[in-house]
Amino acid sequence: MSTLALKGTYWVTVRQYRRTLWLAAAAVAVSLAVIGGLRIWDAQTPDRYYEDGQRYAADDNRGYEALRLALEYGGMWLLLLPLLVGAFVAGPLVAREFESGTYKLSLAQSVSPTDWLRAKLLTATVIALLVTLALTGVFRIGWSRVSGSYNLDWSDRGPYEATGTVIFAYVLAAIAVGALVGQLIRRTLVAMAATGLVMGVVLLILGAFRWSFLTVKTVTGPAGPTLWAPENALMTDAGLLTTSGVRFDQSICWDEVNRTPGLDGMNDGGMKIFERCLAQHDVTSQYVDYHPQSHFWPTQLIESGILLALAALAAFAAFRVLRARHP
Structure with a gap:
């Protein structure tokens, strides 16, 4: 088991932000409890059937309506996840270290600046992707029931991101952009705001042009x-x-x-x-x-590729800035 234990800067990073980890775990647990409870409530009212055999939720099924509303808002909240992740990386994870000077303690422990930043970003990446995977999994528990209803079609904002690969690409891009902005600004609150603004613009631009990637x-x-x-x-x-x-x-x-x-x-x-x-x-x-609905995955992969290219460029720039300032 000792080989699986975190060591060095990885262990320090997890210990330093354990409260944030607990909050993330609590958010996943609450989301699962809410969606699971609504699915159980929905199941208490039998569905009705059309003459051709297709079924639909009964008009008096309040559990279904509550589940549909929860998924509608839940999908929009998932869009904020990359902004929150990027702001956290830019602010508490990177900029605060430079602002307070605590990064010097890590560098004094025979840890190179590159290893120090790599450990922080790898730790943040693994945790952020696991949380994203858990939240999208919870979303799919409800999505399997209400997909195709009002504001919950495959192409709508929220469901589109939450049911594909693109949300993970947004999170990776947010981490890389946060690392770069945090080093450039080195002021916690300003770095958080700037990263949130950058990722918000990226979300808006790609959301506006994603249906232009493929020919209609x-x-x-x-x-x-x-x-x-x-x-x-x-x-x-x-x-x-x-x-x-x-x-x-x-x-x-x-x-x-x-x-x-x-x-x-x-x-x-x-x-x-x-x-x-x-x-x-x-x-x-x-x-x-x-x-057509068959354009869903090609569009997802194209948008994910754009975001991964952005993440790679931002990460490369972040390490170049670090080496320039701390050779």
Whole structure:
């Protein structure tokens, strides 16, 4: 067992932040108790069945609604995990050591600056990934029941991150960015805020552009009846097409309706003007752009790759800064 025990800087790091570890363990335990309890409550009310044999939660199943709400908020809270991890690494783990000068004690114990930082980051990485794995596991316990419901589709913010690999890549990127920012700023609170800001921007940017990584699929049909994307697909755009296949901007016809004097809504002749405008521009069909559910894992892997590249660059820069200041 002695070979499995933590030694040196690893042991010091765990001992130094044992309260944080206990808080993380408590968060996992509470999450498991809440989701497990809601699953039990949900199971007390039998499901109802459609004529084709598909089942759905009964209208009076309050346990299901509570579970769905808990997963909806739980997924959004998981998005904050990389920010919390990055802020902790940047602040208490790195910047505070430089701010207080306690890092000198470690370096005086025949530990090189590189070994000192490596031990801290490896310890933080293992613990952060284990906590992330536990929390995503708890999320999946509830997800298996409520997936596909309102705000809990595979492409929604929260469930998308919590059910794939990307949340782990965000955590790794946060650790590396935190290590770099902590060394550059060396002020605990400022480093924590800066790291949270950086990771928040990364979350927003990748969240905004992730559905541009892969080419969308398109389905077309005659103009008139509503055209739907395939089941479980993420619709990204919809509109009208001319006979030549060119996408038509409907605002042209809406503007013509709005410019017509004496109209009081679409039911007062506005619809006829709108349809006449469409006919004048040879609009005969419509389209829907969408991402099928099969795009989930390719998008996850592309986004994870971007984050791992960011993590590698930030970690490389962090060790370069350390060697430059403490050769």
